[in-house]
Amino acid sequence: MRRLIFILFCLPIVFSCSQEEAEQPVQPNIIYILADDLGYGEVGYQGQEKIQTPNMDALAASGMVFTNHYSGAPVCAPARCSLLTGKHGGNAFIRGNDEWVDRGDVWDYAKVSEDPYLEGQRPLPDNTLTLGKLLQDAGYKTGIVGKWGLGGPMTESIPTKLGFDYFYGFNCQRQAHNLYPPHLWENETKVDLDNPIVIPNTKLDEGADPNDPESYAKYNQKDFAPTLMHDKALSFIEENQKEPFFLYYASPLPHVPLQAPQNDVDKYRETFGAEDPYLGNQGYFPNRYPHATYAAMITLLDQQIGEVMAKVKELGLEENTIIIVTSDNGPTYTGGVDFDYFESSKPFTNGYGRTKGFVYEGGIRVPMTVNWPGKIKAGSTTDRISAFYDVMPTLCELVGVNAPEDSDGTSFLPTLLGEAQEEPEYLFWEFAGYDGQQAVRMGKWKGIRLNIKKDEALTIQLFDLSTDPLEQYNVADQHPEIIQQMEEIMKKEHSTPALESFRMAFLEEK
Structure with missing residues (x-):
């Protein structure tokens, strides 16, 4: 009888330890x-x-x-x-x-x-x-x-x-x-x-x-x-x-x-x-x-x-x-x-x-x-x-x-x-090579800046990847509201590089 009581007393402890082990990642x-x-x-x-x-x-x-x-x-x-x-x-x-x-x-x-x-x-x-x-x-x-x-x-x-x-x-x-x-x-x-x-x-x-x-x-x-x-x-x-x-x-x-x-x-x-x-x-x-x-x-x-x-x-x-x-x-x-x-x-x-x-x-x-x-x-x-x-x-x-x-x-x-997982609001890239570039992917939209080191206007091209995966048709003029969003994202996500070699003057002046 004492042995049975001891076993019953120990079972919750054993079960608890096993459960903790099972929950370890x-x-x-x-x-x-x-x-x-x-x-x-x-x-x-x-x-x-x-x-x-x-x-x-x-x-x-x-x-x-x-x-x-x-x-x-x-x-x-x-x-x-x-x-x-x-x-x-x-x-x-x-x-x-x-x-x-x-x-x-x-x-x-x-x-x-x-x-x-x-x-x-x-x-x-x-x-x-x-x-x-x-x-x-x-x-x-x-x-x-x-x-x-x-x-x-x-x-x-x-x-x-x-x-x-x-x-x-x-x-x-x-x-x-x-x-x-x-x-x-x-x-x-x-x-x-x-x-x-x-x-x-x-x-x-x-x-x-x-x-x-x-x-x-x-x-x-x-x-x-x-x-x-x-x-x-x-x-x-x-x-x-x-x-x-x-x-x-x-x-x-x-x-x-x-x-x-x-x-x-x-x-x-x-x-x-x-x-x-x-x-x-x-x-x-x-x-x-x-x-x-x-x-x-x-x-x-x-x-x-x-x-x-x-x-x-x-x-x-x-x-x-x-x-x-x-x-x-x-x-x-x-x-x-x-x-x-x-x-x-x-x-x-x-x-x-x-x-x-x-x-x-x-x-x-x-x-x-x-x-x-x-x-x-x-x-x-x-x-x-x-x-x-x-x-x-x-x-x-x-x-x-x-x-x-x-x-x-x-x-x-x-x-x-x-x-199930929500889409990121956007992805962002900045690259100091090849005259400087930035890009944003936001849903179906892709915004691209090229020649940042030369283009003071910081022009953005806009592509609708759902219909134009080859990025052949710049539709920036048709969607000024999307361009504005892209500009805001590019400004928000850019921080001044610690290294001079990666700085792009027109971005720092913006």
Whole structure:
């Protein structure tokens, strides 16, 4: 009888403990894969017909596709700043690619390879609160593999000092203009590779036959950076499988130069047939088979994504791992990439002025899939608008920590979980490069300012994306009330940049 009374007394305690354990938030592993210059139309699930992307297509089929997801900027560094700090270009510290040229001859590839002080882009402030730091505080092991671009090796603005326990890859965007580089970085150590220095923009040898594949041998060496980085990414997952981890996999693919393993190129050569060589320009290497090589780079990226998926499954982590795959901005217009042949920005406008470097749809709208078995409905799609600076509050809510009050983003976690969620009132971009630009997406409306550094009138173009996704018809004159709203938003969301190099005089005078 006493034993029965004791058991009955203990049952509520046991039940209470079990209930508390059940209510503890599950902290999923997070793998955020950021492609480099992958266009909206360059993946199969968005209609690409020439390039094979079966693994990204599988993620789309088993997860959620975001049809209205945007980068934080149309080029590398400010996009990555927006992602990691949760701020749009009107408030971010980095608002353009800034090579920090007052240090010396930073564009001399050979000098930079020898002198780490010349390497890297403009650094973030020492006290910058990043997504990595927030997830570390939540108990996550954090790692970045790939391209950093937010501060040189000799600064405090390196991954291991800004929220990441592990780093392997390119510190510097300029060094990434050769996928067979002389060195990479592991944490704070420079790792020499078995590649002699071949300076970007090195042309074919004098008298070389441009139709002979052997003429291009010097551009393909031994240590291929994307392969080395990929091995480190898989190792990071395996080594941290027993605790929550965040892997920011910032692949350098398919950013030019056109370089890929020959076996991968040969598969597309058979499909595409004869093609003219690309002889190099604007700092990029020549290539004998530009179409086949570019397609091979994207398919290699896709293959590596598939291997990440396989590793997660092999370790039994599939149901507790969320995988996000997107791109840092739209496709390039240079380096031998044939955006018309691949319809890289489909259904948006292709080419210089409309893709990378510009705030038109082709420059900032990017493909994105999110996969989390059992939590995200397979085969689902959302057209809710979102941007890079929404990722920080989303992941903070996911893991149970507070996002910074000054974040510009809003969490889209309810959308991921299939719950009804209101649209953001608007999205905002500011970009100091290419003569200065701003943009607002407000429902179906898209307002764009170009040439801010030259146009004292700060003229706004207006497009109705519901009827004009190609942004061909400026209807500003027909909707003065919308233009007024756009002007108010652009003024409200702009703060004076801390760095002189990102200031645009006419905005500061406004």
